[in-house]
Amino acid sequence: MLDAKIPNGNLQDKWKNHSFNVKLVNPANKRKLDVIVVGTGLAGASAAASLAELGYNVHAFCFHDSARRAHSVAAQGGINAAKNYKNEADSVYRLFYDTIKGGDFRAREGNVYRLAEVSVKIIDQSVAQGVPFAREYGGLLDNRSFGGAQVSRTFYARGQTGQQLLYGAVSALNRQVDAGKVKLYTRHEMLDLVVIDGVARGIVTRDLVSGEIKSHAAHAVILATGGYGNVFYLSTNAKGSNTTAIWRAHKKGAYFANPCFTQIHPTCIPASGEYQSKLTLMSESLRNDGRVWVPKKVGDKRNPLDIPEEERDYFLERKYPSFGNLVPRDIAARNIKEVCDEGRGVGPTGQASYLDFAESIARLGEDQVSARYGNLFEMYEKITGENPYKTPMRIYPAVHYTMGGLWVDYNLQTTIPGLYAAGEANFSDHGANRLGASALMQGLADGYFVLPVTIGDYLSTLGFAKVDGNHPAFKQAEDEVKARINQLINIKGTKTPDELHRALGKIMWDKVGMARTADGLKQAIAEMKQLKEEFWKDLKVSGTGEELNEQLEKAGRTADFIELGILMAEDALHRNESCGGHFRLEYQTEEGEARRDDENFMYVAAWEYQGENQAEKLNKENLVFESVKPSQRSYK
Amino acid sequence: MSNLNLTLKIWRQRNANDSGKLVTYKVNNISTHASFLEMLDILNEDLVKKGEDPVAFAHDCREGICGSCGCYINGRAHGPEGGTATCQLHMRKFKDGDTITVEPWRAKAFPVIKDLVVDRSALDRILQKGGYVSVNTGAAPDANEILVPKPVADEAFTGAACIGCGACVAACPNASAMLFTAAKISQLALLPQGKPERYRRVEDMIAQMEDEGFGNCTNVGACSLECPKQIGQNHIARLNREYILAKTFNPPKSNEVEVI
Ligand SMILES: Cc1cc2nc3c(=O)[nH]c(=O)nc-3n(C[C@H](O)[C@H](O)[C@H](O)COP(=O)(O)OP(=O)(O)OC[C@H]3O[C@@H](n4cnc5c(N)ncnc54)[C@H](O)[C@@H]3O)c2cc1C
Ligand code: SF4
Ligand code: FES
Numbered sequence: 032m033l034d035a036k037i038p039n040g041n042l043q044d045k046w047k048n049h050s051f052n053v054k055l056v057n058p059a060n061k062r063k064l065d066v067i068v069v070g071t072g073l074a075g076a077s078a079a080a081s082l083a084e085l086g087y088n089v090h091a092f093c094f095h096d097s098a099r100r101a102h103s104v105a106a107q108g109g110i111n112a113a114k115n116y117k118n119e120a121d122s123v124y125r126l127f128y129d130t131i132k133g134g135d136f137r138a139r140e141g142n143v144y145r146l147a148e149v150s151v152k153i154i155d156q157s158v159a160q161g162v163p164f165a166r167e168y169g170g171l172l173d174n175r176s177f178g179g180a181q182v183s184r185t186f187y188a189r190g191q192t193g194q195q196l197l198y199g200a201v202s203a204l205n206r207q208v209d210a211g212k213v214k215l216y217t218r219h220e221m222l223d224l225v226v227i228d229g230v231a232r233g234i235v236t237r238d239l240v241s242g243e244i245k246s247h248a249a250h251a252v253i254l255a256t257g258g259y260g261n262v263f264y265l266s267t268n269a270k271g272s273n274t275t276a277i278w279r280a281h282k283k284g285a286y287f288a289n290p291c292f293t294q295i296h297p298t299c300i301p302a303s304g305e306y307q308s309k310l311t312l313m314s315e316s317l318r319n320d321g322r323v324w325v326p327k328k329v330g331d332k333r334n335p336l337d338i339p340e341e342e343r344d345y346f347l348e349r350k351y352p353s354f355g356n357l358v359p360r361d362i363a364a365r366n367i368k369e370v371c372d373e374g375r376g377v378g379p380t381g382q383a384s385y386l387d388f389a390e391s392i393a394r395l396g397e398d399q400v401s402a403r404y405g406n407l408f409e410m411y412e413k414i415t416g417e418n419p420y421k422t423p424m425r426i427y428p429a430v431h432y433t434m435g436g437l438w439v440d441y442n443l444q445t446t447i448p449g450l451y452a453a454g455e456a457n458f459s460d461h462g463a464n465r466l467g468a469s470a471l472m473q474g475l476a477d478g479y480f481v482l483p484v485t486i487g488d489y490l491s492t493l494g495f496a497k498v499d500g501n502h503p504a505f506k507q508a509e510d511e512v513k514a515r516i517n518q519l520i521n522i523k524g525t526k527t528p529d530e531l532h533r534a535l536g537k538i539m540w541d542k543v544g545m546a547r548t549a550d551g552l553k554q555a556i557a558e559m560k561q562l563k564e565e566f567w568k569d570l571k572v573s574g575t576g577e578e579l580n581e582q583l584e585k586a587g588r589t590a591d592f593i594e595l596g597i598l599m600a601e602d603a604l605h606r607n608e609s610c611g612g613h614f615r616l617e618y619q620t621e622e623g624e625a626r627r628d629d630e631n632f633m634y635v636a637a638w639e640y641q642g643e644n645q646a647e648k649l650n651k652e653n654l655v656f657e658s659v660k661p662s663q664r665s666y667k
Numbered sequence: 668m669s670n671l672n673l674t675l676k677i678w679r680q681r682n683a684n685d686s687g688k689l690v691t692y693k694v695n696n697i698s699t700h701a702s703f704l705e706m707l708d709i710l711n712e713d714l715v716k717k718g719e720d721p722v723a724f725a726h727d728c729r730e731g732i733c734g735s736c737g738c739y740i741n742g743r744a745h746g747p748e749g750g751t752a753t754c755q756l757h758m759r760k761f762k763d764g765d766t767i768t769v770e771p772w773r774a775k776a777f778p779v780i781k782d783l784v785v786d787r788s789a790l791d792r793i794l795q796k797g798g799y800v801s802v803n804t805g806a807a808p809d810a811n812e813i814l815v816p817k818p819v820a821d822e823a824f825t826g827a828a829c830i831g832c833g834a835c836v837a838a839c840p841n842a843s844a845m846l847f848t849a850a851k852i853s854q855l856a857l858l859p860q861g862k863p864e865r866y867r868r869v870e871d872m873i874a875q876m877e878d879e880g881f882g883n884c885t886n887v888g889a890c891s892l893e894c895p896k897q898i899g900q901n902h903i904a905r906l907n908r909e910y911i912l913a914k915t916f917n918p919p920k921s922n923e924v925e926v927i
Binding site: 077080081084095096097098099100102104105114116152154155156157158159160161162163164165166167168169170171172188189191194195198202203205206208209217240269270271303304306307308309311379413414415416479480483525527529530571573574578579581582 | 681682698699700701702704705706708709712714715716718719720721723725726727728729730732733734735751755757759780781784786787788790791794795796797798799800801802803804805806807808809810811813814815816817820821823824827828830831854855858860861
C-alpha cells in the first residue's frame with residue numbers, strides 16, 4: 032500500500048501545518064544546491080522561477096526553441112480560482128468540492144483542498160506580473176462561468192488565457208535568467224533520468240541542434256513535461272507533446288498512476304483526411320446554442336440543408352431529454368462516436384456529427400450568434416473553408432487531456448526520492464476527470480506554491496556537497512542513450528516514425544478510447560505488442576544523430592508511446608468499473624451512465640515497471656473520503 | 668474540391684555553414700483541406716521513403732499560438748493570407764499547378780540552423796533584459812487591489828498577444844525587431860504593475876536589441892502587415908515615447924522616479 036504522506040489534521044489545516052512543519056534550508060546554503068527543472072510550461076516555468084527566487088541554482092530544460100512555446104500557450108478558456116469576487120457564495124471549500132466530484136471521487140482530498148486554497152494567490156501573482164486579464168469597466172477583474180460550474184470563478188484573457196499566464200510565468204523565469212540564477216537550456220530533450228543508490232541525481236539530454244548527448248547532475252529533479260495525449264497520435268495537444276521524460280523516469284523506478292484516465296473533448300474540428308496532423312478544439316460553450324444531429328439513414332450523403340427535419344436524428348436531445356445537447360463532455364463524446372460507428376456520421380470521412388446553429392440564428396439573429404461565437408466561427412472557417420452561419424458545423428471528439436501521470440505523494444515527490452513531478456505530468460488532483468479551467472490552476476499551484484515549500488524539506492536533508500557528475504552512473508546513462516539512438520538509426524527498415532505512430536493511434540482510439548471493453552482492450556494489447564516488434568524491426572529514420580533531426584526525435588517518442596499505450600490498456604482492463612473519463616461498456620447503468628465500483632476500485636492504481644516486456648506490478652493507494660461523501664454522478 | 672498538383676521550390680541548407688540553395692520538388696494530389704504544413708508533412712514522408720533528407724521546418728501547436736512556425740511563402744512572411752501564421756494557412760488558398768517558393772526567415776540576427784529552421788533566441792535575450800515585472804512569488808497584493816481601466820487592459824492585451832514568431836523581423840527591409848520589442852514594452856508601460864521599471868526596461872531592451880544585430884526601424888510598417896497577431900504601429904509609437912522620456916529626463920536607473 033502506497034503512503035501519500037498526507038498531513039494529519041483537519042482538511043482546512045493540513046497545508047498550513049505542513050508548511051510550518053517542513054524543514055527549511057538556510058538562505059546561504061540554498062546557493063549550494065542545484066535543482067533541475069525539465070519543462071517550461073506553466074508548471075515548469077513557475078517552479079523554476081520561484082525556486083531561483085528562493086536562491087537555489089536552477090537548470091531549466093525544454094525541447095522547444097524558446098521557453099514561451101510550451102504547450103500551455105494553447106489553453107484558451109480560462110483559469111479557476113476561489114476568489115468569490117462575484118459574491119456568489121463561492122469558497123475554497125466549494126472549489127474543492129466541485130473538483131473532487133468532477134473527478135468522480137478518484138482524487139485525493141488533501142491535495143485538492145490545497146489546490147483550491149492556493150488558487151487565489153495564483154491570480155494575485157499573475158496580475159502582479161502584468162498578465163492582462165479581462166476587466167470590467169470599473170477596472171476590476173472579470174469572471175465567467177465554465178464547464179458547468181454554478182459560480183463564475185473563471186478568470187480569462189480573451190481566448191488566450193494559457194498564453195498570457197505562460198508569458199507571465201516565463202517573464203518571471205526570464206528575470207531569473209537575467210539575474211544568473213537560472214541557466215536555461217532550450218532545444219534540449221531529456222532522454223533519461225540518472226538514479227544513484229535509488230535517488231534521483233540528474234538527467235541525460237540530447238542537444239537537438241548538435242546532437243550532443245550530455246548528463247547534468249543536481250540535488251533534485253522536477254519533471255514538468257506535460258501530458259501524453261499524443262499517444263493517440265491525433266489530439267488537441269501540440270505536435271511535440273510527448274511522454275518520453277516521464278516514461279523514461281517510469282522505467283527507472285517511478286510509479287505511473289492511473290494511466291488510462293484520459294479526457295476526450297466532444298467538440299473538435301474533425302479530421303479531414305489521412306494526412307491530418309492534429310485536431311483543433313472548438314469551445315465547449317458552442318453546445319449552449321448549437322444542436323447536435325446526424326441523418327437517420329445510414330450512409331445519407333445529402334447536403335445537410337437538403338435533409339428534412341423528420342429525417343434528422345437529434346440524438347442527444349432524444350436520449351437525454353432533460354440535459355439535451357448540454358450533457359457532460361464524456362456522454363456527448365461517446366454518443367457522437369456511437370452514431371458514427373453505426374455509419375451515420377457525416378462529412379467526407381463519415382467521422383463527424385453536425386452542430387447546427389440554424390435554429391439559434393433564426394431565434395437570436397446572426398448578430399447575436401456572432402457576438403457570442405464570432406471568433407470560433409472564424410477559426411472554424413479558416414480550417415474547414417465552410418461558413419458555419421450558412422451550413423452546420425461538423426464536430427468530432429478528440430483526446431484533450433491526460434489525468435494520469437507519474438504517481439506523486441502530497442509533496443509532489445515520485446516514488447524515486449529526489450524526483451518530483453508537476454503539472455499535467457503528474458496524476459495528482461483531477462481524479463478520473465478534469466474540470467474545465469483547472470489544469471492551468473494546478474500547473475501554477477504546483478510550481479509557484481507547492482514545490483518551493485516541499486522540495487526544501489527534502490533538500491534540507493541532503494548536505495551541501497556538489498553532486499559528483501563523474502560518478503560512473505552518469506557515463507553509463509549517457510552510453511545507454513547513445514546506444515539507443517544508434518539502434519533507432521540503424522534499423523533501416525521501411526516505415527517512418529509517423530506511420531508507426533499513426534498505427535498506434537488507431538489502435539488506441541478504436542479500443543482504448545471512449546468506449547472500452549475487456550475484449551477490445553485485450554486485442555489492443557496484443558496489437559500493440561506486435562506493433563512494438565514491428566517498430567524495432569522495420570523503422571526507418573533518415574539522417575544522423577549529430578544534426579537537427581526531427582525524424583529521430585519522433586522515433587524515440589513513438590517508441591515510448593507504444594510502451595505507454597500497452598500500460599494504458601492494461602490499466603483500463605484491470606479497472607472493472609466506469610468512472611469519469613474511463614468508460615467500460617460492461618459497467619454502465621441502464622441509462623448508459625458510468626457505474627463506479629467504490630467497493631473495489633476506490634484507489635489509485637500505481638504501476639511499477641518490472642523490466643522489458645514484463646507485465647507491470649500494480650500498487651494501490653487507497654483513497655479516503657473524510658469530508659465529501661462519494662455519490663453517483665447524475666445527468667437527469 | 669479537386670486536389671492539387673504543385674511544384675515546390677524549397678530552400679535547402681544543411682547547417683549554418685552551408686551556403687544553401689532552392690531545390691525543386693513535385694507534390695501531387697494534395698487535398699485543398701490540408702494545411703500548408705500537412706502538405707510539407709506529405710512531402711517529407713515521401714522523401715524519407717525515398718531515402719532522402721526531409722525538409723526541416725519549425726512547428727508545434729499548429730493552431731497559430733505557439734509562434735514556432737514561420738517561413739517565407741512566395742515572398743511573404745507566413746504566406747498570402749493576412750493575420751495568419753504559417754500553420755493556419757490551408758491549401759485551398761492555392762491553385763492546381765501553382766509553383767510555391769518556400770524560404771526561411773532572413774535576418775542577420777536569425778542564423779539558419781537547417782533548411783527553414785532559424786535561430787530566434789535573440790528575441791528571448793531581448794525579453795530577458797527587462798521584459799518582466801520584478802515581483803517574487805508570494806509578494807503580490809490582492810489581484811483587485813489595483814484597478815486597471817478596461818480600455819487600458821485591452822490595449823495592453825493587444826501587445827501581450829505577440830507570439831514571438833519573428834515574422835516582423837523577416838518582413839522588415841532593415842530586419843528590425845522593433846515591433847516585437849515594442850509589443851512587450853507597450854504592454855508593461857500601460858499597466859500599473861509595469862510602470863515602476865518602465866524607463867530602465869525600455870533602455871535595456873533597446874540596447875539588447877541593438878547588440879543582437881537587428882536593424883533600425885524606419886517606419887516602413889511591413890511588420891504590422893505581416894504580423895499574424897496584427898500587432899499595430901501604435902505600440903511602436905508608445906515605445907518611442909517611452910524611450911524619449913527615459914533618455915530626455917534621464918531618470919536614475921536604480922531608483923526609478925515617475926517623470927510625468
Ligand atoms: C487546446 C487546449 C486547450 C486547453 N485549454 C485549457 C483551459 O482553458 N484551461 C485549463 O485549465 N486547461 C486547459 N488545457 C490544459 C492545459 O493547457 C495543460 O494541461 C497545461 O497547460 C499543461 O501544462 P504543463 O506545464 O504541465 O505542460 P506543458 O505546457 O505541456 O509544458 C511541457 C514542457 O515540457 C517540455 N518537455 C516535454 N518533454 C520534454 C523532454 N523530454 N525534455 C525536455 N523538455 C521536455 C516542453 O518543452 C515544455 O516546455 C488545454 C489544453 C489544450 C491542449
Ligand atoms: S510582433 Fe507579430 S510578427 Fe512580430 S514576433 Fe510578435 S507576433 Fe510575430
Ligand atoms: S505551429 Fe504554433 S503558431 Fe504555428
